[in-house]
Amino acid sequence: MSQAIVITSGKGGVGKTTTTANLGVALALGGARVVVVDADIGLRNLDVVMGLENRIVYDLVDVVEGYCRLRQALIKDKRVDGLFLLPAAQTKDKNAVNPEQMKELIEALKEEHDFIIVDCPAGIEQGFRNAVSGADRAVIVTTPEVSAVRDADRITGLLEASGFEKPELIINRIKPRMVARGDMMDIPDIIDILAIDLLGVVPDDDYIVVSTNRGEPAVMADTSRAGEAYRNIARRIRGEEVPFLDLSEKETIWSRLRRLMRGN
Amino acid sequence: MEITQDVVFKGSREGLYLILNAKQDFEVIKEKLREHLKKSEFFFKGAPDVILETGEEGFSLDEILEIQNILAYPFGLKLKKVKHREKAPKREPQTERRTVRSVPQDKPRESLGSRVTERPRYTRDITGVLPDTLLYKGTVRSGQRIAYDGSVVIVGDVNPGAEVRATGDIVVMGVLRGLAHAGAEGDTSASVVALRLEPTQLRIGDVIGRPPEGERSAGSEPEVARLRDGTIVVEPLEGVRWEGDR
Incomplete structure (x- = not known):
């Protein structure tokens, strides 16, 4: 039974595209036929x-x-079997497509693929309406900032109004140390406001910048913490029970040394 | 020479020329015009007033009003005047000279006054009236698309995500990082020249090429891309021999 999942957020820059790419790769590495x-x-x-x-x-x-x-x-995709990309047009605008056409397109993609992951544009206008039409499931990405959570709340309301019963949440770019100090919104705080199911938490990871610039999604790197988080989220999407990552950074002698050498 | 296309747009100093083949069925012309405008909507956005050129046959007043309507809604173009073209004088193709003119953008630009001699690759009835080469000054940015029936010279860079399409050659006096499609209607002798050729993708005729993975082009010298035996070949511009060189 194939399913279409829209990755949305309302606010820009919270990691929708990164999430889409990484989940697409992770699901395909798990053997599914995927289109992003x-x-x-x-x-x-x-x-x-x-x-x-x-x-x-x-x-x-x-x-x-x-x-x-x-x-x-x-x-x-040039690295992963079973993964395909349907690119957007660059020289057109959102009005080039309407929700009915998107729905038809998603239905057509479902015939030959297990997962269709739609990267939604920021905002709540036509582009958003296009992206969510035809999706069976909605995943909201937010970061632990008041503004992003506010927009995620707005999006949750819009999604519920358009028939998505249970949107799910990914909290991106958590900095455990800042949370521990009380300087960053904590996961329970966010869940408390949004009142939707948590699909995963992705730690802030410098490697994401590297991987984005190289065009190699982070899930392909075994050492990336964010990559690991995305692999877990992909397994949860497929219905597995996976415990959440332990994000508390234990101070081993090695991590302490690394931290000192990095100078932070 | 027959005009092979029923609907042609040409930029000129006076405004945007719209050349319609009045011999064609009017319904067909209307449909083609709509299609053409829709395809290059972005290119026409903010374009200057349109001058309709009708060839020797001409249109009836009602037909011209209909064309005016199509241009105005939903594309927002204004029909400025209608030109009835006389039979073009016969010219010797070997000695033919073509003027290069800049496209009128927000403000009218000065004519360069320069002349470019080109070997005759294709002759069209309209070459005597309209410039064959579009000169664009400025950076072509992501999402922008320049499409022209003729050759295109960009004085500036073409960024990733931008697209330049020409039925003739493309010359970029700057860095070509985006997509360039020369010979877009099948001219396999078309070429792409850039001071720095680092395209996302190159197309010549109907051949599509992309730079090899992982390799950042190190060359900082002007290069030319042309078709050789069905593949796109890039070589330094210096010392290149052109067809017809002796």
Whole structure:
């Protein structure tokens, strides 16, 4: 039974695209057939994060407008089998597609793939409405900041109003040390406000910047903490029970040494 | 020479020329015009007033009003005047000279006054009236698309996510980091020249090429990309021999 999952947030810059790319890779590494769809028409990024930018010939708008077949526009990932990207158009805008067309497109993708992960643009306008139409499941990404949580709350309301019964939450970029000091919103605080199920917590990880710039999603690196978190989230999406990562950073002699050498 | 296309847009100093083939069925023309405008909506946004050129046949007043309506809604273009073209004088293709003119953007630009001689690759009826080369000054940024029926010269950079499409050649007097498509209607002799050629993707005719993975092009010298035996080959511009060179 294939399912379409929209990754959304309301606020920009909280990690929707990173989350989409990493979950797509993690699910495909687990053996599923996955398509990641960039619904951010006019501001496409997913192709860059996945390192597939130079392979784009056709895009989502071309498919919708009938300039090419769906299969022609799907770009096969260069590292992971069973993973495909449907890129957004860069020279069009959100109005190039309507929700009905998106729905049809997602239905068509479901025929041959297990997971369709849609990267939603920031905002609550047409682009958001396009991205959520056709999705069976919604995942909201937020960071532990009041502004991001506020927008996540707004999005939760909109999603519930448009028929998503149980949106799920990913809290991104948690800094355990700051939380421990009481300088950052804690996970229970966020859950308390949003009152939705927690799908996962992703620690802040410098490696994400490196991986984004290289076009190699972090889940592919065994050493990345964020990558590990995304692998766990992918398993939860597939229905497994996976305990949450222990984010409290234990001060071993080695981590202390590393920290001192990094100078923080 | 026959005009092969029914709907052609050309930038010129006076404004945007719209050349319609009046011999074609009017319904077909309307449909093609809508399609053309829709495809390049962004290019036409903020474009200057349109001058309609009708060839020797011409349109009826009702037909012109209909064209005016299509341009105005939903594309926001204003029809400024209608030109009825006389039969073009015969010219010798070998000695043909083509003027390069800049595209009118927000403000009218001075004509360069420079002349470029080019070997005749294709001759069209309209070449005597309209410039074959579009000169664009400025950075072409992500999401911007320049499409032109003819050759394109960009004085500036073409950034990743930007697209330049020309039925002829493309010359970038700057860094080409985005996508360039030369010979977009199948001209396999078209080339792409850039002071620094670091494209996301190159297309010539219907061949698509991308730079090898992982390799950052180290070259800082001008390069040219052309088709050789069906693949896109990039070589330093210096010392390159062009077809017809003796």
